[in-house]
Amino acid sequence: xxxxxxxxxxxxxxxxxxxxxxxxxxxxxxxxxxxxxxxxxxxxxxxxxxxxxxxxxxxxxxxxxxxxxxxxxxxxxxxxxxxxxxxxxxxxxxxxxxxxxxxxxxxxxxxxxxxxxxxxxxxxxxxxxxxxxxxxxxxxxxxxxxxxxxxxxxxxxxxxxxxxxxxxxxxxxxxxxxxxxxxxxxxxxxxxxxxxxxxxxxxxxxxxxxxxxxxxxxxxxxxxxxxxxxxxxxxxxxxxxxxxxxxxxxxxxxxxxxxxxxxxxxxxxxxxxxxxxxxxxxxxxxxxxxxxxxxxxxxxxxxxxxxxxxxxxxxxxxxxxxxxxxxxxxxxxx
Numbered sequence: 001x002x003x004x005x006x007x008x009x010x011x012x013x014x015x016x017x018x019x020x021x022x023x024x025x026x027x028x029x030x031x032x033x034x035x036x037x038x039x040x041x042x043x044x045x046x047x048x049x050x051x052x053x054x055x056x057x058x059x060x061x062x063x064x065x066x067x068x069x070x071x072x073x074x075x076x077x078x079x080x081x082x083x084x085x086x087x088x089x090x091x092x093x094x095x096x097x098x099x100x101x102x103x104x105x106x107x108x109x110x111x112x113x114x115x116x117x118x119x120x121x122x123x124x125x126x127x128x129x130x131x132x133x134x135x136x137x138x139x140x141x142x143x144x145x146x147x148x149x150x151x152x153x154x155x156x157x158x159x160x161x162x163x164x165x166x167x168x169x170x171x172x173x174x175x176x177x178x179x180x181x182x183x184x185x186x187x188x189x190x191x192x193x194x195x196x197x198x199x200x201x202x203x204x205x206x207x208x209x210x211x212x213x214x215x216x217x218x219x220x221x222x223x224x225x226x227x228x229x230x231x232x233x234x235x236x237x238x239x240x241x242x243x244x245x246x247x248x249x250x251x252x253x254x255x256x257x258x259x260x261x262x263x264x265x266x267x268x269x270x271x272x273x274x275x276x277x278x279x280x281x282x283x284x285x286x287x288x289x290x291x292x293x294x295x296x297x298x299x300x301x302x303x304x305x306x307x308x309x310x311x312x313x314x315x316x317x318x319x320x321x322x323x324x325x326x327x328x329x330x331x332x333x334x
Contacts, residue, residue: 089320091167096321098169100328104303105164108157115189117301122194125261125298132260133201144257145198146250148264149209149220151302153191153229159184160304170317171305173212180216180223187227188300199230204257206236208249208269213239245275265302279311 108114129145132138150156159179160171168175179185198205207229211220217239224232238249250271253259267274267282272289274282293299310316313327 090170092321094168094170096169096324098164098167100324101160101169101304102164105157105161108151108302108304109161114301118188119190121263121298121300122190124294125263126194126197128261128295128298129198129201129203132258133203138258138260141256141258142204143202144204144206144253144259145261145263146206146208146253146259147262148266148269149207149211149224150185151188151265151304152263152269152300153188153195153207154224154227155186155188157304158186176211177215180211181219183219183223183226185223185227187229192228195229195231203260204236205231206238206253207232208238208246208253210240210244210246210268213241247271247273247275261296261298263298263300265300266306266308268307270297274307277311279308282308282311 125145129143132143147153156179159182163169163171163175163179195205207224209220211217217234217237220239221232221234221237224237238253246268250259250262262270264270267286270289270292272285272292274285277285289297312331313319316324316327319327
């Protein structure tokens with residue numbers, strides 16, 4: 001049989017039995033002979049009656065092909081997709097938190113009212129200190145004040161504003177470390193004057209902050225010195241090491257000093273036991289200590305961040321934007 005005839009018979013056999021797919025190639029030549037575009041009725045019937053393709057199997061096949069073509073395992077492809085999905089979810093959460101924090105931070109950054117409240121806080125605090133200096137009941141121990149740092153005497157709103165403008169309102173541990181290490185924290189209005197006046201009165205000053213000590217202590221001390229704060233050393237700057245609850249640090253100070261004043265922007269900055277409490281419990285504790293505010297405790301406003309946020313719901317910071325919005329709306333409509 002001639003070679004051309006053999007090729008014709010092979011082509012006809014393929015079409016008739018539907019066993020061949022694509023082109024038919026001669027055994028002794030690179031030339032391609034295209035299959036006929038006419039599909040027999042039997043093949044058409046078989047295609048129409050075929051079961052739907054299993055999409056899971058098909059997707060797995062695609063993953064297998066992608067993995068094979070790129071020289072990676074299926075697990076690596078799946079893991080990469082999962083990581084990308086997590087990154088997208090995190091970005092959405094950061095953007096939502098930035099959106100919800102914008103107005104509060106704008107108020108802190110721009111309003112005369114915020115500055116007025118800060119000055120008012122320092123004026124009240126200084127009066128408390130001066131009264132304590134002349135109070136003979138405090139003469140048994142040296143006097144001291146205990147204060148938080150961030151948004152109490154140190155202003156980080158510019159750094160937070162830059163972060164929010166870039167779509168990230170999630171001020172977590174890594175964010176704080178990066179922000180602190182910039183060394184760009186500013187003194188709050190009136191803070192330098194207040195602290196130096198307290199120092200002149202012979203009263204010890206302790207900065208009790210939940211900045212993480214192992215990575216932030218040295219740069220914090222350097223920044224505070226540059227701002228002109230007094231009593232800035234490792235004995236007076238007490239950062240978080242193992243326990244973010246400030247009470248053990250409060251207790252250690254109170255053993256040696258008569259603490260006449262606590263200052264902060266968070267309920268946890270005061271020795272009243274709000275650490276880990278629910279929203280309702282926190283409010284009840286504040287009510288129980290209402291006589292102390294303005295006499296022993298001075299609070300500074302901070303609508304941008306703080307324990308009040310995590311108290312809105314269990315695991316609030318880990319909720320999706322949609323879930324956080326539901327929680328927010330429930331409180332707004334109560």
